[in-house]
Amino acid sequence: MNLTLSEFFAVGAVIFAIFMSGTIQLRTNLLLYAIQTLLVGVVTAAFYLASNESQYLWLALVVILVKAAGISLFLAWVLRRINVFRDGATYLPIPIAMHVCILMLGIAHFLADRLPAPPDQSLHLQAGSAESGIALVLIGTLFMLTRKTAVSQIIGFLTMENGIYLFTLAQAHGMPMAVELGILLDVLVGVMVAGVITFRIQKSFEHIDVTQLRDLRD
Amino acid sequence: MAIVAVATIVLGLLVPLISPNKTSNKVLSAVLLTFALIIIYLGVVAFPETRLLQLPQPFYLGLAPFVFRFDQLSSIFLVLLGTLTAAVSLYIPGYLKHHDGSPKSAAFWINLFLFVLAMASVVVAANALTFLLYWELMSLSSALLVAQDLKTRSGRRAAFIYAGATRLATAFLAVGFLAFGNHFQSWSFSDWHPEEPALLPPSILILLGLSIKAGLWPFHIWLPYAHPAAPSPVSALMSGFMIKTAIYAILRIFVLDTALTPAVALVLLCIGAVSAVWGSLFALVQEDLKKVLAYSSVENIGLITVALATSMYARSAGNQALADLAMVAAVLHCINHGVFKALLFLCAGSVDIRTHTRLLSRLGGLGWKMPSTMLLFIAGCACICALPPTNGFASKWLIYQSLFKSLSLAFAPTDQEPTSLLFVLVIGCLALTSGLTIAGYTRAAGMVFLGRPRSGDSAHAREADREMILAKTILAGLCLGLGIVTPSLANLFNIRLLPTLPLPVIAVFFLLTVLFLYLLSRAARERGEGRRVDSWECGYGSFNGRTQISPESFSQPVAYLFRPILLYRMNSDITGADRRHFPDKIRSETSMKSLLETSVYKPIVNLFVNAGKHLARLQAGSVHMYLLYVLCSLVGLLLVGALL
Numbered sequence: 001m002n003l004t005l006s007e008f009f010a011v012g013a014v015i016f017a018i019f020m021s022g023t024i025q026l027r028t029n030l031l032l033y034a035i036q037t038l039l040v041g042v043v044t045a046a047f048y049l050a051s052n053e054s055q056y057l058w059l060a061l062v063v064i065l066v067k068a069a070g071i072s073l074f075l076a077w078v079l080r081r082i083n084v085f086r087d088g089a090t091y092l093p094i095p096i097a098m099h100v101c102i103l104m105l106g107i108a109h110f111l112a113d114r115l116p117a118p119p120d121q122s123l124h125l126q127a128g129s130a131e132s133g134i135a136l137v138l139i140g141t142l143f144m145l146t147r148k149t150a151v152s153q154i155i156g157f158l159t160m161e162n163g164i165y166l167f168t169l170a171q172a173h174g175m176p177m178a179v180e181l182g183i184l185l186d187v188l189v190g191v192m193v194a195g196v197i198t199f200r201i202q203k204s205f206e207h208i209d210v211t212q213l214r215d216l217r218d
Numbered sequence: 219m220a221i222v223a224v225a226t227i228v229l230g231l232l233v234p235l236i237s238p239n240k241t242s243n244k245v246l247s248a249v250l251l252t253f254a255l256i257i258i259y260l261g262v263v264a265f266p267e268t269r270l271l272q273l274p275q276p277f278y279l280g281l282a283p284f285v286f287r288f289d290q291l292s293s294i295f296l297v298l299l300g301t302l303t304a305a306v307s308l309y310i311p312g313y314l315k316h317h318d319g320s321p322k323s324a325a326f327w328i329n330l331f332l333f334v335l336a337m338a339s340v341v342v343a344a345n346a347l348t349f350l351l352y353w354e355l356m357s358l359s360s361a362l363l364v365a366q367d368l369k370t371r372s373g374r375r376a377a378f379i380y381a382g383a384t385r386l387a388t389a390f391l392a393v394g395f396l397a398f399g400n401h402f403q404s405w406s407f408s409d410w411h412p413e414e415p416a417l418l419p420p421s422i423l424i425l426l427g428l429s430i431k432a433g434l435w436p437f438h439i440w441l442p443y444a445h446p447a448a449p450s451p452v453s454a455l456m457s458g459f460m461i462k463t464a465i466y467a468i469l470r471i472f473v474l475d476t477a478l479t480p481a482v483a484l485v486l487l488c489i490g491a492v493s494a495v496w497g498s499l500f501a502l503v504q505e506d507l508k509k510v511l512a513y514s515s516v517e518n519i520g521l522i523t524v525a526l527a528t529s530m531y532a533r534s535a536g537n538q539a540l541a542d543l544a545m546v547a548a549v550l551h552c553i554n555h556g557v558f559k560a561l562l563f564l565c566a567g568s569v570d571i572r573t574h575t576r577l578l579s580r581l582g583g584l585g586w587k588m589p590s591t592m593l594l595f596i597a598g599c600a601c602i603c604a605l606p607p608t609n610g611f612a613s614k615w616l617i618y619q620s621l622f623k624s625l626s627l628a629f630a631p632t633d634q635e636p637t638s639l640l641f642v643l644v645i646g647c648l649a650l651t652s653g654l655t656i657a658g659y660t661r662a663a664g665m666v667f668l669g670r671p672r673s674g675d676s677a678h679a680r681e682a683d684r685e686m687i688l689a690k691t692i693l694a695g696l697c698l699g700l701g702i703v704t705p706s707l708a709n710l711f712n713i714r715l716l717p718t719l720p721l722p723v724i725a726v727f728f729l730l731t732v733l734f735l736y737l738l739s740r741a742a743r744e745r746g747e748g749r750r751v752d753s754w755e756c757g758y759g760s761f762n763g764r765t766q767i768s769p770e771s772f773s774q775p776v777a778y779l780f781r782p783i784l785l786y787r788m789n790s791d792i793t794g795a796d797r798r799h800f801p802d803k804i805r806s807e808t809s810m811k812s813l814l815e816t817s818v819y820k821p822i823v824n825l826f827v828n829a830g831k832h833l834a835r836l837q838a839g840s841v842h843m844y845l846l847y848v849l850c851s852l853v854g855l856l857l858v859g860a861l862l
Contacts, residue, residue: 091842107853114860138853145845153841210841 006046010132010166013039017139017159018101022094024087026079026151030072033155036136037068040162043129044169055177063165066184071158071191078195079151082202088209091146101139108135115171129170136163150198150208154191161187243311246327250310250334254303257338261296264288270344279347282405287344291474291549295341295459295466298553301696302458302560303334305689306451309564312683313451316571326366326449333359333455340463345405346395349467353391356463357384357431360456364448376447383430383440390427394420411476421478424471425486432464434523435493436814438516442504445512446576450567453508457515458560462552465522473529473545483530484640490527491647493520498654499780502661503773503810507566507576510662511559514602517651518555522548524644525617528624540623547616554609554700558601561693565595568682568690569666573675578665578769580676585667587679590687592667597694599659601701604652607725609700614652616704621645654776661772669766770808777810785811 013036020032044060047053079085090097112131140160144153165183201208273284288296314326336356343349361384365377397420398412399405412421430437441461445453472478497517504510529544568591569584570576585592601610625641671677681687777786787809794802836847 107857111856111860134856138849141845141849141852145842145849 004046004050006043006050007129007132009039009042009046010129010170013037013043013162013166014105014132014135014139017136017143018098018105020155020159021101021139021143021146022098024090024094026085026087026149027076029087029152029155030075030079033158034068034072036159037072037162038064040166041068043166047169059177059180062181062184066188067158067162071188074191074195075151075154078198082199082208084149084151084202084208087147087149087152089148091148097142097146100142104138104142105131105135108132108138129166133163133165133167133170136160136166139163148209148211150194150201150210153210154194154198157194158187158191243314247307247310250307250331251304253331253334254300254307256300257303257334258297258300260288260338261293261300264293264296265290279351281399282345282347284348285344285406286339286342286348287408288342291466291469292341294549294553295462296338298462298556299334299337299341299459302455302556305560305564305693306454308689308692309454309567309686310451312686313449313567313571315683325362329359329362330452333363333452333460337455337459337463341466344407346399346407346410347405349407350388350392350395353463354388356460357388360384360448360452360460363452364444366449367447372443373447376443380440380444380447383437387427387430390423390430394422394424394427397423407470410471412472412478413476415479418479418482421472421482425468425482428464428467429489429523432461432468432519432523433493433516434489434519435496435516436818438493438497438513438519439812439815439819441512441515442500442509445515445563446506446508450508450563450570453511453567454560454563457511457563458556461515461519462522462556465519465526465548465552468526469545469548473526473533473541477534478530480531480534480637483527483534484637486523486530487527487640487644490520490523490525491644493517493523494651495647495654496520496783498651498658499776499783500812502654502658503777503784503786505577505579505769507569507578507581507662507666508563510578510658511562511566514655514658515555515559517655518551518559518602521614521617521648521651522551522555524648525551525620528617528620532620532624537624540620543616543623544620547613547620550616550704551613554601554613554697554704557693557696557700558598558608558610561594561690561697562598562602564686564690564693565591565598568686569679572679572682573673575673575675578662580673581666581671582669582673582676582766583667583671584676584679587676588667588681591682591690592663594687594690594694595667596663597697599663601697603656603659606728607698607701609697609704611724612701612704618645618648621648657773657776661769665769665772672764672766672768774808777808783813785809785813785816 016032016036016039020029020036023029023032041060041064044056044063048056048060092100108131111134115130137160140156140158140163142156143159144156147153147156161183165180198208205212268287268289271286271288277284332355336352336359339352340349340356343352361377361381364380365373367373368377395405398410398417401417401420402409402411404410426437430440433441441457445457448456494517497513497515497520501510501513501517504513525544525548529541529548532538532540532544566576568588569581572588573581573584575581597608601608604610604614621641621644625638625645774788777784778788780786789805789807791805791807792801792803793805794800836843838844
């Protein structure tokens with residue numbers, strides 16, 4: 001197999017995401033999330049090397065600083081505050097969850113082969129990255145689906161967001177800078193709010209198990 | 219003129235913002251009156267020449283600009299709307315003052331202003347997107363006006379049915395408009411010429427959407443629910459103008475400058491005739507006064523559609539003069555029906571607020587208590603029954619004329635026997651309709667105003683306020699005036715075929731007939747001996763509210779005749795030892811259901827409700843279930859997308 005630099009890092013991000021679904025230690029989850037996001041940032045930097053467009057470099061910096069470092073530190077702080085470090089129980093046993101993740105990667109590979117080619121072929125790096133993007137979205141959803149604590153939901157959501165980001169990067173060579181930064185800001189604010197709400201849940205219910213929040217419907 | 223138009227829109231939008239809660243009803247109705255006068259002014263100014271008015275750049279609908287077109291057709295409708303709104307604005311303060319369970323005043327006024335604004339904009343919209351936008355505004359604001367009383371079951375039901383009907387109509391319209399816009403590469407109505415056979419499916423979709431709004435059979439089902447639930451002034455506007463906007467759109471898209479295939483015209487002709495008969499038949503047997511009026515709207519929309527279809531047919535057959543005549547008949551009947559139906563609804567509203575009931579079986583004898591209202595109501599009835607010299611007669615006469623003339627057209631090519639037969643049948647249906655209408659309104663007026671009160675409420679009624687009488691008098695005056703000027707109105711359009719209407723002769727003949735009948739009845743009364751009650755009271759003693767003719771018994775012969783359609787059933791139960799001569803108790807019970815409602819709409823609605831109940835189980839309340847749905851549908855959709 002002949003991987004380009006960016007594809008290599010993108011697939012690496014997926015592998016770390018699969019690792020992430022292999023542990024119930026929330027701090028390890030966070031660490032693996034941070035590495036995965038770092039790799040996504042590196043993919044962006046690889047795009048800069050291939051295309052020499054400075055916007056990718058800036059984007060890479062922002063992704064690494066805000067998403068990989070900032071959000072991870074914030075969530076680690078939240079965990080310390082509410083004094084929860086383990087995900088109680090998962091819906092799927094860990095080994096099966098990891099295998100399903102690998103299955104998702106397979107589905108993503110199958111899908112990415114059938115995608116329409118992006119308009120600009122010059123960078124030759126889309127296939128692997130698009131595949132990783134789809135895989136990250138699916139793995140993130142699966143992560144949210146199998147875990148029970150509120151913090152895990154946030155991490156799963158962030159993984160999905162990474163997947164979407166990677167996919168647009170591969171398929172459309174990224175969105176305009178302004179849109180990209182806007183989405184980043186959205187995610188940042190979303191995570192902040194979710195973190196604060198996690199405090200409130202912990203304070204009100206003395207747990208952060210979202211499966212108990214069943215009556216929130218009409 | 220552009221400034222006035224923009225000012226109108228701004229006024230319409232601003233008024234809701236000035237917190238109607240704190241302003242008195244009289245001030246708001248004065249503003250509404252001003253608004254109505256501006257609309258009339260716009261209509262009058264715009265009549266002589268066609269003008270386009272495009273809003274400047276920031277107001278843009280994504281694919282097309284906001285464009286309004288003032289031409290002859292739209293100015294006629296504007297004047298009608300302005301007139302009705304003016305009458306309604308005079309009427310409302312009195313209505314709100316006495317209305318029990320008064321509608322929430324702020325919401326009522328906001329929706330009313332939006333409703334009037336939307337109706338005015340619908341008839342001047344020049345392109346499909348502008349039209350659709352205001353059409354939606356009109357539908358939503360009227361749905362909110364119908365949904366004034368959500369506490370009662372019937373109120374909720376009415377709101378649900380009406381909202382459902384408007385959603386369906388908009389859905390059909392939107393799909394049809396998209397197809398048209400795609401095909402002609404333009405959203406402007408003036409570029410749309412749907413003659414091509416390929417455009418038949420979208421044309422049918424648009425016609426479906428419009429006929430739901432117009433209340434044509436078999437989509438009339440919302441009318442008898444929405445009108446009793448809505449406040450009377452709103453009913454007057456809805457029935458008087460809103461359903462006509464659909465007719466306006468049919469005129470604008472399918473009748474002016476285009477010729478659809480004759481098949482569509484003939485289908486519309488049949489539907490119109492069926493609506494007319496169906497509406498008048500059901501109006502005759504209704505219990506609720508406002509339902510009588512609602513069904514009679516179905517009937518009149520049917521008549522208008524017959525004229526429209528005749529126009530379409532004549533145009534596709536190449537007879538331009540006849541097409542123009544039929545179109546003018548349709549437009550004039552729109553105007554006339556708008557005026558007299560508004561009059562009747564306002565009268566029904568006065569009866570409602572004074573007696574707190576609309577059931578014919580609880581009304582009666584109001585003629586002594588509310589003489590002006592009775593006179594005005596009877597004037598409205600005379601118009602709707604098309605008695606000369608009222609406006610109803612003039613426009614119905616034009617409709618008949620165009621049908622007779624198209625008969626000769628249909629007979630001309632010898633191979634079109636079935637078509638001519640169809641026209642003969644339609645004329646027959648219209649004649650039946652006229653008869654049923656007269657019976658229905660004789661019943662309505664008689665049961666409400668004549669005889670003796672059937673309940674305590676109607677025994678203690680008082681006359682309506684002066685402003686309300688004034689509003690109705692204006693409309694009644696217009697009815698009579700329009701009857702006289704209708705021929706000259708028709709002359710405005712340069713109709714070549716226009717037959718001369720010997721109105722004075724007819725009027726004199728009619729008045730002589732009335733005089734003759736009056737003298738006859740008087741002679742009969744003078745010769746009669748008066749009533750004497752026997753000692754053993756086998757003459758059932760003196761009359762009271764329960765011994766007079768009842769609404770059910772009045773319509774029983776006709777209801778019995780049409781029992782398969784009405785699902786009419788009558789059970790009599792006579793008990794007693796010698797039940798033949800000295801019964802203890804006689805119970806008689808009639809029941810009636812609408813065939814369409816019970817056997818077509820109910821199963822469909824039940825299907826949806828049941829499906830909805832099962833689907834509601836999907837809402838488990840668990841975040842993880844929702845995520846599972848998301849994941850499954852995501853993977854599924856991606857796979858479908860990749861494999862197809």
